[in-house]
Amino acid sequence: MSSFDIVVLQMVSFRFIDLFCGIGGFHQAMTLLGGKCVYACDIDDDCRKTYWRNYGIMPERDVTKVDTQTLPAYDVLCAGFPCQAFSKAGKRLGFQDETKGTLFFDVERILRETQPKYALLENVRNLASHDHGNTWHVIYEHLTDCGYNVLKEPVIFSPHYIGIPQHRERVFIMCVRKDIGVLPKFSFATKHLPKCNINDVLQRDEDIEDLQHYQLSSEQVQLLKLWDEFIHGIKVEKLPGFPIWSGYLCSPNPQEDMSGYPAWKINFIQKNQQLYQSNQAFIDEWLQRARQCPLFFGAKAKLEWQAGQTNKTSLFEHILQMRPSGIRVKPGTYFPALVAITQTSIVGSRLRYLTPRECARLQSFPDTFMPDTIVSQAYKQFGNAVNVDMAKLFAQYMFGDRSIQKKYSYDENVSCVDFLKLIDQYPEEIVSNQVQPKGINVEKNVLVSYMKSDALQLFLDGTINVYYTGRKFPSTIALNKLYYFMPYKKGKGIRDLYYIKTARVGSRQEVFTNADPNDFRLVFETEFVCQLFDDYYLVDLPIWHTFKDTTVKELLSSKGQTEGKSVEKGGQTYVA
């Protein structure tokens, strides 16, 4: 049983605190895993009320006022610290934002002073790249300094990676107290993502109370129909990837001074004008009708087609958003990230906005959850929340459940090699030798390998008899040729001979407990046979091919020929 398995068992019941608790995305996730909330805080009164209604806990207010002396004992700290300072939507002042940017340091203070076993933090994706990576670096350094193992690379994840129809990339920071363990790298293959289906979260219209509250007005429908006609009416090879600005659907105006415009803007203007010129008759007629629509002005007279090249060309088969930059059309497979500001998505096929219940489902909150009764507040609160399933996934991973990653990811790097299957598949290629008591068979091939300095001492003093090759090996050797093994000490040469008893697939973590268990290696289990040469003997051999054409006999006889000669290696000259 690994140390992580033990931790999993211990984490069956645990106590957590929920900082910046919002409406409790972390609360939901931790409770599902057996956790009990012993403290929560959020400065926003509406969130606090929603929290109270759902969990019977009235959160305290300001994180900066938390007195760690009075905090109850707990095992896990959860914090989705405010993100405006790092978010693309905010001013991006980062740590310089005196109110929002420095709240991370309150998390650090609480961690440093209370030292729980684990901490799980969440923030916007931009945190990873903010200030050219410096912000992440500061966070990493501070968390490490206060006693936690943290993955060096920020982990970025989105619900749509695991089949939840919301595109919401977030950074998750898993912290494991140093005495508890090390987190192996979290890798996830985004190549084979599961298909998302928005119907998984949609309510039936007949089940929605106040349905009319969410339905588009007749003017809004008229506006979308106009844009739908536009998409169908223009003759183009590909649907335009650039924004359609109806104000520029005209011939170029020589009077317009574009010298102050940025290049991207001039490019878009020119593209709109070209589109107009190749569809003039249709666009003239369409514009005339469009201008009759009372909503056709400002951002609503602009269209951002971001649904790619699809045969579903109707606007009504897609997800729509009325944004300050225009009406944005997204593929009908998953929703853009819920956000706290009012850009609630429109389900094209239903001619209505998402309901709070649907937002709750997009954030993986259960249907028993009671959203704020003020709809605008409910949208805001779900937009700020952490997705429950993602929080749960990372908590499980942090607590030691490695299977969680494989459940969703087909990444070759993390898929486990089934060694028993390999033996069935290649019965001839797996070597399992008997040590010959009567000396060595000098006709056998020998493998000479570099001994990496970190493994050398362990190997020589017999602490381990497992040797891990570098990553190059598995593709360059034929296993059935292996018989003897001679560790090659860089710059010094070879001396001792070992049997390779077994060659198998293993993990580097078998020897280096801190290593990633998914760092698979070809493992040689060896047994010392004898010391072949009095001292280290420098061989001039193409190391990685030695096993194919070098026998122990050749090696022994070549000693005489090589002795005293200088050998060139890696730009240096050695004298054997």
Ligand SMILES: C[S@@+](CC[C@H](N)C(=O)[O-])C[C@H]1O[C@@H](n2cnc3c(N)ncnc32)[C@H](O)[C@@H]1O
């Ligand atoms: C990104 S949201 C976290 C949402 C939460 N994880 C959830 O699942 O709902 C950040 C929260 O921090 C709260 N907040 C901002 N400043 C705070 C402070 N000084 N003390 C406590 N909470 C604060 C905001 O009110 C907001 O609810």
